[in-house]
Amino acid sequence: xxxxxxxxxxxxxxxxxxxxxxxxxxxxxxxxxxxxxxxxxxxxxxxxxxxxxxxxxxxxxxxxxxxxxxxxxxxxxxxxxxxxxxxxxxxxxxxxxxxxxxxxxxxxxxxxxxxxxxxxxxxxxxxxxxxxxxxxxxxxxxxxxxxxxxxxxxxxxxxxxxxxxxxxxxxxxxxxxxxxxxxxxxxxxxxxxxxxxxxxxxxxxxxxxxxxxxxxxxxxxxxxxxxxxxxxxxxxxxxxxxxxxxxxxxxxxxxxxxxxxxxxxxxxxxxxxxxxxxxxxxxxxxxxxxxxxxxxxxxxxxxxxxxxxxxxxxxxxxxxxxxxxxxxxxxxxxxxxxxxxxxxxxxxxxxxxxxxxxxxxxxxxxxxxx
Numbered sequence: 144x145x146x147x148x149x150x151x152x153x154x155x156x157x158x159x160x161x162x163x164x165x166x167x168x169x170x171x172x173x174x175x176x177x178x179x180x181x182x183x184x185x186x187x188x189x190x191x192x193x194x195x196x197x198x199x200x201x202x203x204x205x206x207x208x209x210x211x212x213x214x215x216x217x218x219x220x221x222x223x224x225x226x227x228x229x230x231x232x233x234x235x236x237x238x239x240x241x242x243x244x245x246x247x248x249x250x251x252x253x254x255x256x257x258x259x260x261x262x263x264x265x266x267x268x269x270x271x272x273x274x275x276x277x278x279x280x281x282x283x284x285x286x287x288x289x290x291x292x293x294x295x296x297x298x299x300x301x302x303x304x305x306x307x308x309x310x311x312x313x314x315x316x317x318x319x320x321x322x323x324x325x326x327x328x329x330x331x332x333x334x335x336x337x338x339x340x341x342x343x344x345x346x347x348x349x350x351x352x353x354x355x356x357x358x359x360x361x362x363x364x365x366x367x368x369x370x371x372x373x374x375x376x377x378x379x380x381x382x383x384x385x386x387x388x389x390x391x392x393x394x395x396x397x398x399x400x401x402x403x404x405x406x407x408x409x410x411x412x413x414x415x416x417x418x419x420x421x422x423x424x425x426x427x428x429x430x431x432x433x434x435x436x437x438x439x440x441x442x443x444x445x446x447x448x449x450x451x452x453x454x455x456x457x458x459x460x461x462x463x464x465x466x467x468x469x470x471x472x473x474x475x476x477x478x479x480x481x482x483x484x485x486x487x488x489x490x491x492x493x494x495x496x497x498x499x500x501x502x503x504x505x506x507x508x509x510x511x512x513x
Contacts, residue, residue: 168232169241170415177418178239180469186421187412187495190430199434201497208439213447213491215461218483220450221260221293222269222463222508223248225278227455230303233326233339235373235416237467240273248455250280252478256453257287259481269450269508271298271463276309285319295321298371301350302343313357320365323354324406327370330393334375351400360402368402371510373410377425379436379503380407383511406510409433411464411499433498441505444512447491453478461491463508468496 170178177183197203205213226247229240260268268288275281275297288295297316304312316323327347328338335344351368354360360368370390374380387405394400410416412429420426447461457478460466470492473485505512 169243170239170418172241172243175418177414180467183413183417184468184494184496186417186426187430190427190495192427192431192434194431194434198437199495201493201495201501204437204498205439205442205493205501208442210442213442213445213493215487215489215491216448218263218265218449218451218486220267220269220446220508221256221263221265222271222450222452223253223256223284224271224452224454224463224466225253225273225275225281225284227273228277229273229300230277230306231274231300231339231343233300233415234419235328235338235410237411237414237416237464238273239414239467244273246273246455247278248280248457250283252455252457253280253284255457255478255481257284257291259453259478260288260291260293262481262483263451265293265451267294267296269296269298274300274303276303276312282315285316285321289319289321295319296324297321298324299326300339301325301327301347304350304353305346310353313353313359317357317359317366322367322369323359324369324371325351325354325402326373328372328375330390330397338373338375348398348400351394351398351402355400360400362403367404370402370405372405372407374407377420377423377429377432379432380409380506380511383407383504407504407506408508408510409499409502409506411496411506413464413467413496430495430498433502436502437498438501438503438505438513441501441512444505444507445497445500446507446509447500450508451486459486461489464496464499465492468494470494 192199227238227240227244228247230242232241285295303309328335332344354368358366383405386407390405412420420429450462452460452463452466454460454466459472459476459478461472472489500506
């Protein structure tokens, strides 16, 4: 559980990236019904889609492709959400992370994660949040994973690197060979600021320049800089390969910054993106789009099959999205009771939100699937 008496490394009220983000707040703070995962799932299930029932039920849809059961493959990625605290309040955030969220993974739970990690052959540790860098034990966790020979990914919102106490992070992470996966909706100002708050684009570019100065984004596999883009609107991600070349040209030409690769993710119809879909009148059309764009070729590569997701309080989930909907892998399944054989023998839990991962070229924490 969150140790509320533990001092956090900064004053959260000073971290909102814009007046708009400060005013919005998290769904939880605003006491929105959508703060409830059960309510979110009920909203999705209640949508009257024009397709036949066997087309709108995810389990039935994949069964048509021969997947009568969705089970995990070999565990490759150990994903740890170290907290929901963030210095931003982005419109599309499926975590409902914000400066007002106080959920932080404790050192005790981190040690349990490391003990569980030692029982697996996972080659990658994927650190996410919120802003994972804001967890007071972030550097300890990174060092422990690197010492174990694991590839470490830091899912960074870029602007967090400008905070006074974290400005040394680019060099610190570079020394440890940590891959930085940065959220940037677009290489132009308007689309980025509309999704993540006014002024975010300029801060993101400044952070990218600092990462470049630390050796990131120069083709060195030990300093890999990955940009991650979510669509700004109710549509699917564009071609990842085509976008990567366009972004590399655009960012170098207009901003003088470089990166190594681009990954694209479809927006999941949960949490604050679900709220935006409802408020903008796009929910019905977006769900129809996801169902109509179902791609059977994405099923084998779904991230729930090679990933285990650990929440800030140590509960275990098939993926980051199931985590946000409280769909635990088993009842009362906690990292302190981790047993690899039990994890490997599970059935993966699915729902209508899963159509977001199988639409178009597919979507996972590693980008497009096909």
